[in-house]
Amino acid sequence: MPVDQELFDAVRQADRDRVAEAVRAAIDRGAPVSSLLMNSMVPAMREIGDRFAAGEVYIPEMLMAARAMQAGLDIIEPLLGTSDHEPIGRVAVGTVKGDMHDIGKNLVVMMLKGSGYEVTDLGVDCPVEKYEEAAAGGATVLCCSALLTSTMTYMEQVVGRFQKDPAIKVIVGGAPVTQRFAEEIGADGFAEHASEAARVVSACLAGE
Ligand code: B12
Structure with a gap:
């Protein structure tokens, strides 16, 4: 269109x-x-x-x-729309530490809710501890957003924190983030657009 x-x-x-x-x-x-x-x-x-x-x-x-x-x-x-059914998965979404940009993160939250996930919005400027709390509260997929080249590197700390826990997947995105960067830091998934976030979360939960 x-x-x-x-x-x-x-x-x-x-x-x-x-x-x-x-x-x-x-x-x-x-x-x-x-x-x-x-x-x-x-x-x-x-x-x-x-x-x-x-x-x-x-x-x-x-x-x-x-x-x-x-x-x-x-x-x-x-x-x-949000579904009346049982959530198909629990996801937490935040903008990483040092970064205040939240529009893309808000879009990811909206798209995931609309796809039937239970979503916790962690807000902006999220340190690793916030993701830890979300995981302790039942989220199995953690989404990190960053809009600054200086904050996207923080994603590596979030990924590193959960790398040894196969039950938790970390997905990254945001304007400066690329597939290559996501692979380099060992993230479980990446999407260029919020509209693809649900597909990537679903693939992660299916172990793909
Ligand atoms: C609006 C804006 C602001 C607003 C933010 C308001 C808000 N509530 O978010 C304000 C004015 C506060 C701001 C501040 C700053 N900003 Co600013 N800002 C922007 C701007 C113009 C738009 C960002 C935006 O909302 N885009 C629209 C959304 C929908 O796009 P998006 O976030 O990329 O999200 C999409 C995808 O990336 C994806 N996505 C996003 N997150 C995730 C996460 C996952 C998991 C997935 C799967 C997908 C995904 O889905 C979305 C939809 O497709 C950008 C320019 C740009 N081209 O991005 C600059 C920009 C990001 N800002 C920039 C800068 C420099 C700053 C400041 C440092 C300026 C300053 N000197 O103070 C500060 C930093 C403050 C901080 N600590 O965060 C630079 C960054 C440069 C760089 N290389 O790092 C940019 C690129 C502008 C530029 N061209 O120079 N900014």
Whole structure:
């Protein structure tokens, strides 16, 4: 599906009310919510990041765009639905220590909930101890998100902590994270997009 230009522009221009209106209008027209996310909202945030890197926008603009994006996510989340059945697995998702970016992490949480998993949101700036608590509480898959090249290296500590425990799987993701990096640090899984997180979690639980 092509980009919803109005929604793309509204996120890019950090206009919360317009984002909310554009999301509602697109849903009323029958647009699939995953497409609104992946084809319009995520690319708009990427463009903001590119402009930040080029020195054309500053942190306050990035923050406002993030808030506008969150306004759209708040409308979309209930529509992804949660199942009334027994959870198909228990997962914990957090942004690693030192990193405050939470939009991608929130998307992963939404997608996994929508796929029938019981998900604990560990928040941002998560040290290894938070993942340990989640594992002690019954989570068998731990998802780590990082958006900074300086924090993605922390994922290795989380992976290392659980490497000797075959019952716990660690999955990594986030803009700077690659399949190669995931393999290098010994992670059990990687996905480029939140929309693939459920498939990777399912593969891990199946021992693939
Ligand atoms: C919004 C934003 C902010 C906001 C964050 C608000 C929030 N609530 O999250 C604010 C303004 C606070 C911010 C702060 C900073 N930011 Co910032 N930020 C961004 C920006 C523009 C968008 C990030 C985003 O939300 N993208 C949209 C989401 C949906 O994408 P995503 O997180 O990548 O997630 C997708 C996938 O990666 C995947 N995914 C994510 N996590 C996971 C986890 C798993 C397990 C899986 C399977 C998948 C998965 O699923 C998602 C959907 O497909 C990016 C630019 C960019 N291109 O990423 C810069 C960026 C990440 N920031 C950057 C920087 C430098 C900073 C600061 C250091 C700036 C500063 N000087 O203070 C601080 C760091 C603060 C900290 N300690 O964390 C740099 C990082 C550069 C680098 N190489 O490390 C970027 C790349 C901008 C740039 N081009 O320079 N930032």
